[in-house]
Amino acid sequence: MKLIRIFNRSIRDSFKSIFRNFSLSVASISCTVITLILVSLAILATENVTNMTEKIEHDLTMVVFVDSKASTEELKNIENELKAINNIDTITFRSKDEIKNNMSSENEAFKNIMDSWNEDENPLQSTYILKVKNIKEIKETAATIKNIDKVTLVKYGETMVDKMINTFDIIKKCCWVIVLALVLVTIFLITNTIKITIFSRRNEIGIMRLVGTSNSVIKLPYLFEGLLLGAFGSLIPILITIFGYTYFYEAMGGVIFSNLVELTKPSSIIFTTSLALFIIGAVVGMFASLRAVRKYLKI
Amino acid sequence: MEFIEIKNCYKIYKNGVTALADGNLTISKGEFVFLIGPTASGKSTLLKLLYREEKPNKGEVHVGNIDISKLRNSKVYKLRRKIGIVFQDFKLLPKLTVYENVAYPLESYGMRSKEIKDFVLKALERVGLKDKYRSYPHELSGGEQQRVCIARAIVNEPKLIICDEPTGNLDPDTSKEIMDVLVKINEELGTTIVMATHDKEIVNRLKKRVITIKNGVIVSDKKKGKYDNEADKNI
Structure with missing residues (x-):
């Protein structure tokens, strides 16, 4: 019972502090939005390239x-x-x-x-x-x-196939490296903005310690707050992924340049991509906020 | 064992300043103790040792049978739940209302909301701020903010209240009001109060135990003491 009460109060407090520190919350959310849009674009492009090459390989x-x-x-x-x-x-x-x-x-x-x-x-x-x-x-x-x-x-067109396999391999690897790099940049940026958000409240954490709040109870609302900021920040990128990509697919008629290069159907990738964005946002937000708080718990 | 015991305590800061040298002190339950001395004499350090914001380099600090010089950082909250602290700069949470500020410690202990309400209203009534429970700290005067701070310190009914120059930022009339609240708490609830102060008038008027500290050394300890004019001079 006691744990449930502390848990509920932490969730309530995290919502409160998001609204009471509104401008900083907006700052971290918009940072998350921008970086996650880039991540989304990279994931969609990579999925398409992978699919195209697989299709060509399969047609062989x-x-x-x-x-x-x-x-x-x-x-x-x-x-x-x-x-x-x-x-x-x-x-x-x-x-x-x-x-x-x-x-x-x-x-x-x-x-x-x-x-x-x-x-x-x-x-x-x-x-x-x-x-x-x-x-x-x-x-x-x-x-x-x-x-x-x-x-x-x-x-089977030996020489051509050998070259094709090699080129496709390199393209696919490059794409995933770009996605990975963008995810790392996202982690870095979100971590830093949330750190600033919490830095402005280090006095608050000090006071909590002085009135006898245990470290884990201090951490809990910050954990939820980071999670919420990350989750809110992933909403707009998710909408852009779902509606933007569907619109793009319809507008291009499902192909790029000619009928040879087919785009991946929206239904098969937009949801997994959205899920990935949500998880990146929420998890990164949570850990960023936990790391930032830990620094101020040593009073 | 007495309620508070400090034995052969040394505190030397990293910059070489000796804030407490071979400190020995006992305070029993229900006492009201003034701690006086010039600035930078070690008053605040002595208090910080009591609520374990600082650890002594050598010696022991016992509060209510716990050796708090050996208390781990992550366990400090257990000590702080048994004591109340009143600061010169109030240290209220600026984004919370008076009610929320006073309720905060109890909420973080996981107490039931209904019980919290009883405790908070009782504490606010004791300091005479029951009608302002919805205000934010910045809407209150200095004296009122200090009373909120006292309410927060007594809300969990601690056995010990530590005050670090609680009247340092207040005018004489408001200081008197704050002292009246503290004396009332001491007399009615039997709470031990240790208070560092510069205020001659308060010390002379109340005639409580006075401990003088200079350059990190406890130089005098008098029952029903007065503010010694020499106390303000170092050396």
């Missing part, structure tokens, strides 16, 4: 050519072996007849030549079109497939 296909003399039995064998490879996501089979029909329907000239072939003479090769799960292991996967009996060729 590998084509496996099979010897044209391979029997149905042998084809079945190849398919089973392909299925046994972990890294392969989907397998689409296109028989040589299918390819022949496709090609003849596309072009008159092809049709004339191809119609002269009978079943056994078809020189085209059956193919498997594969999608891989992990693009980084594509080299090893290709090598494994190449060792399967009757497989003649494995194609």
